[in-house]
Amino acid sequence: MTAEAAIHEHFEEHVHPGASVYVTVAAFLVVLTAMEITVFYVSALASVMIPLLIILSVAKFALVAMFYMHLRYDSYVLTSIFMFALAIAALLLIALLLLFAYLSHYLWFMVPLARILLPGH
Amino acid sequence: MAAQPKPIPAEYPSYLKGDPIGWLNTIDHKRVAVLYGVSALLFMVLGGIEALLIRIQLFEPNNKFLSAHAYNQVFTMHGTTMIFLVVMPLLLGAAANFIVPLQIGARDVAFPRINALSFWIFLSGAAFLHMGWFWHHGGLPDAGWFGYANLTERQYTPGMAIDFWDIGLLILGISTVLTGLNFFTTIVTMRAPGMTYMRMPMFVWSILITSILILLAFPPLTVGLIFLFMDRFFGTHYYQAVAGATPILWQHLFWLFGHPEVYIMALPAFGMISELLPTFSRKPLFGYPMMVYSVILIAFLSYGVWGHHMFATGMGPVADATFAITSMLIAIPTGIKIFSWIATVWGGSLRMTTAFYFALGFIIEFTIGGLSGIMHASVPIDLQQTDSYFVVAHFHYVLFGGVMFAILGSFYYWWPKVTGRMLNEKLGKLQFWLTVIGFNGTFFPMHFLGTWGMPRRIYTYGAGMGWTFWNQFETVSAFILGLAFLIMFINLLTSLFNGEIAPADPWDGRTLEWSMPSPPPAFNFVTIPEVHARDAFWARKYGSTGSRASQAPAVAGDPPNTEAAEHIHMPEPSFFPIVLAGGLLLCGLGMVVAWWRLIMAGGAIIFLSIIGMAFQYPTFGQKTHETEAASGGGGEDLRKVGVWAFIGSESVFFATLIATFMVYKSRNLGGPGANVLEIPLTSFSTFILLMSSLLMVLALAATQRGDRVWQRVWLCGTVIFGLIFLGDQAYEFTSLYGHGLGFTTDLFSQCFFTLVGFHGAHVAIGVIWLSVLLVASFMDRLPKSRALSVELAGLYWHFVDIVWVVIFTLVYLMQKVKGA
Structure with missing residues (x-):
């Protein structure tokens, strides 16, 4: 098999969706954004605003990555590259937030261990 | 003994032959590697002189040889030069660039033009770092290679020196990220048929993991440098406590890069040693799978240990304990590697070459550095040792005793493949013993001095401190070390002009680079090899069982085949990389001197060069070496893999910006x-x-x-x-x-x-x-x-x-x- 034929075959294997799927995803994205804005303005939802906004944001993120960036259809190698980088990025963000403010409150389970490792600290 | 190589026919000259102008527009990975190597060796001389200046200043108490300000400049530039301009370019720009495509059976890297661009940007960044010399309000940077905030703010360090350092490192960062992107894509997509991940040479594994480290560790540094740039030029206050910010943010961003950076330097060195020891022990690498898993684990853990550089900042017991545990954990995979190297040598049929000497020296010296490193994982001990000469001893045992020993060993190992000439073994062994004596004499007493309380970075000390003898001992040893390097340079130069002609396979090598002539032709392989075993060339020579009697040895030298070679299309040379790097230099210079026309001119050159490079991409209806490789490797198009890897790196960049916003917003x-x-x-x-x-x-x-x-x-x-x-x-x-x-x-x-x-x-x-x-x-x-x-x-x-x-x-x- 020639190189060009191999590549052609490779692209044939990863068929991308048609316009109807793209438009449907766009509709979902619009609805999710509308929901986000609703959550922001409705004061009754203030107590659950953070988890709701995070869920909605993750849903939008995933839709774009899976359908528009074709991760759902392309090789797992590409998904692995992105997901690993995303995991490191998320860990970095969480670690910095914890280090600057929340460490002593949310990592309470580490305190006994810290006492053993750092007697008198 | 492997069979002798066949001579290369005159119509297929080595990659070294050709028009001298061709070195300016080359995109051949081997030539780019040589450019990196020569530049890094020149900077090694500079960094070495800076080291000797430091030692002369500390030779006696109350010395006036250097002023405090000059001393600060010298130790800052010594660290910056050695890390960014010597060790990294030698490991990645020179060694990995030359060796990785040969070891995986490829004709070049995934993006040859970007590879050349990386080099020219590197040279621009290196020049930029030193530009302060030529400026009235300049001078060299003097805030340490770590550039701790808020010492680097304009009110504490006025003038242009920190501006040159800041923008210089940003430029060097672009070069390094492009290099990481290139190697990652090359290794994932361009391996020869049959070369599965678990058949890759250990050096290739180490470069693959190092590339991932680069892509994910450099963005925090980039963000930190951008913040510093904004503080100095636009009046923001990212690191100023008086404005409600904290200088500790810089330390987090810097060490988020800085500790993975240690492994960006160490992992390629581990890979080199994993090539040298099996070759000169005539045994396969012991515990290959565990060695692979160890590299991966080390890299992953290296993201979670940066806080051990910051125990003295008072992060709190929970954070301290977390970073102490992760720092101790990293000793486990590192220990696995050391034991595997020892087991590789054990019972082997040893060939005592200079390269092997350095590889053995590496194991001993690096282990000493590793053991003192574990001490720093313990918070109470670290608090005593931090900012003392003990730390200087530790990291020099890691970076010199470890990394530099591996580099020196690799010089002797791969020099014949690069130049087609052998190095003198007698001079090499003399260099080795002088290096061992000089290195240990210089750095081992620093453990004592640090324990006795001598702080690092001081430009002089009092006569009554009791530190004089060991400082004098170290200075004398440093000059012995300098002599060792002088011998190396003599050896390199005499080899180039008068060295013994190197055969294709002088060490009875195990990996594919030894299957081709020394030096190789421009296109590397006439026919992309098929790989059937882990030590691909060894298996071809002696059969997959490793028994020499099982099969007639293959002929090293891969003689070119005229008919096949005619069908090889290599990408055209390009001047765009050097022009683009020049534009970047102008742009950076314009920023420092606040001359907008220069920035615009530089920006225009960059823009036009990028467009030019894009339209040079040889995919418009013609078959290219890249597309051949793409189908033979991992099955993914290399440009797609490259873009995804870039997106991954960008994710960390934006995560760092978002984290800073979340920390500072209220x-x-x-x-x-x-x-x-x-x-x-x-x-x-x-x-x-x-x-x-x-x-x-x-x-x-x-x-x-x-x-x-x-x-x-x-x-x-x-x-x-x-x-x-x-x-x-x-x-x-x-x-x-x-x-x-x-x-x-x-x-x-x-x-x-x-x-x-x-x-x-x-x-x-x-x-x-x-x-x-x-x-x-x-x-x-x-x-x-x-x-x-x-x-x-x-x-x-x-x-x-x-x-x-x-x-x-x-x-x-x-x-x-x-x-x-």
Whole structure:
């Protein structure tokens, strides 16, 4: 098999969706954004605003990555590259937030261990 | 003994032959590697002289040889030079560049032009770091290679020296990230048929993991340097406690890069040693799978240990304990590697060459450095040792005893392949013993001095401190070390002009680079080899069982085949990389001297060079070496893998910006804060950007159908929507200024404008990219066969979209949530 034929075959294997799927995803994205804005303005939802906004944001993120960036259809190698980088990025963000403010409150389970490792600290 | 190589026919000269001008526009990975190697050796001389100046100054108490200011400059530039201009370019730019494509059976790296660009940008950055010498208000940087805030702020370090350091490191960072991107893509997509991941040479594994480290560790440094740039040029206060910020942020960002950076230097060295020991022990590498898993684990853990550089900052017991545990954990995979190296040598049929001497020396010296490193994982001990000479001893045992020993061993190992000449073994062994004596004499007593309380970075000390003898001993030893390097340079030069001609396989090697002539022809392999075993060339020579009697040895030298070689298409040389790097240099210089015309000129050169390089890409209907390799390797198109790896790196970049925003958003609100953000406007912008993504995929679908009319319509729509988004952002910024929220109003505003502004800059780059595609479409140069070009631009565009999804939620909709 020639190189060009191999590549052609490779692209044939990863068929991308048609316009109807793209438009449907766009509709979902619009609805999710509308929901986000609703959550922001409705004061009754203030107590659950953070988890709701995070869920909605993750849903939008995933839709774009899976359908528009074709991760759902392309090789797992590409998904692995992105997901690993995303995991490191998320860990970095969480670690910095914890280090600057929340460490002593949310990592309470580490305190006994810290006492053993750092007697008198 | 392996069979002798056949001579290379005259019509296939080595890569070294050719027009001298060809070195300026070369994109051959081997020539680029040589350029890196020569540059790094010159900087090694410079860094070595700086080291000797330090030692002369500390030779006696109250010495006046250097002033305090000059001493600060010398030790700052010694560290910066050795790390960024010597060790990294030697490991990655020179060794990996030359060896990796040969070991995986490829004709070049994935992106040869970008490879050349990396080198020229590296040289620009290196020149930039030293430009202060030639400036009236310049001078060399003097705040340490770590550049701790807020020492680097303008009121504490006026003048241009830190500006040169800051922008110089930003330029060098671009070069390194491009290199990491290139090696990652090369190894993932361009391996020879049959070379599965678990058949890759250990050096290739180490470079693959190092590339991932580079892509994910450099963004925090880039962000930290950008913040410093803004503080010094635009009056922001990212690191100033008086404005409610904290200098500790710099330490976090720097060490988030800095500790993985240790492994960016150490892992390639581990890979080198894993090549040298099996070859000279004539045994396979002991515990190959565990060695692979150890490299992966070390790299992963290296992201979670940066805090051990900061125990003295008072992070609190929980954070200290967390970083202490992760730092201790990293000793486990490192220990596995050391035991595997020892087991590789054990019972082997040893060949006592200079390269092997250095490899054995590495194991001993690196282990000493590793053991003192574990001490620093213990918080109470670290608090005693930090900022003392004990730390200087530790990291020199790791970086010199470890990394430099591996580099020196590799010089003797791969020099014959690179130059076609052997190095003198007698001189080599003399160099080895002088290095061992000089190195240990210089750095081992630093353990004592540190324990006795001698602080690092002091330019002199009192006579009554009891430190004089060992300082004098160290200085004498340092000159012995200098002598060792002098012998090395003599050996290198005499080898070039008068060295014994090297055979193709002088060490009875195990990996594919030894199968080709020394030095190799420009195209490396006439026929891409098929790999059937882990030590591919050894198996070809002696059979997969490793028994020499089992099969007639293969002929080293891979004699070129005229008919096959005629069909090899190598990409054309290009001057765009050197021109682009020159533009970057002008741009940086313009920033330092605040001369906008220079910045514009540099920017124009960069822009035109990028366009020029893009249109040089040899995919317009002709078969290229890249596409051949893409089908033979991992099955993925290398450009797609490259773009995804870039997106991964960008994810960490934006995560760092977002984290800083979250940390600072509620601190010291001098202005109106988030209350003036306009949700209706940004909701509209969000809608526009999401819909632009829809138009983008429709453009891709039209291209894949070969429908040029709708391709142009959708592309045009995407560009227009992108411009509307940018227009909205410009209106928003103007409106915010009207409400009293300026760039430097408070911490919230500076973080907000930086984060949202960088996103806007990415949108602008996307608009330019898509506009170029649109022009190509109208010129009928965007047919169905080039749908991938649209897909790649689309990937970038969608990434910008999902970053906005996150920003819209965290910055705009969660505006009432208190910051960290």
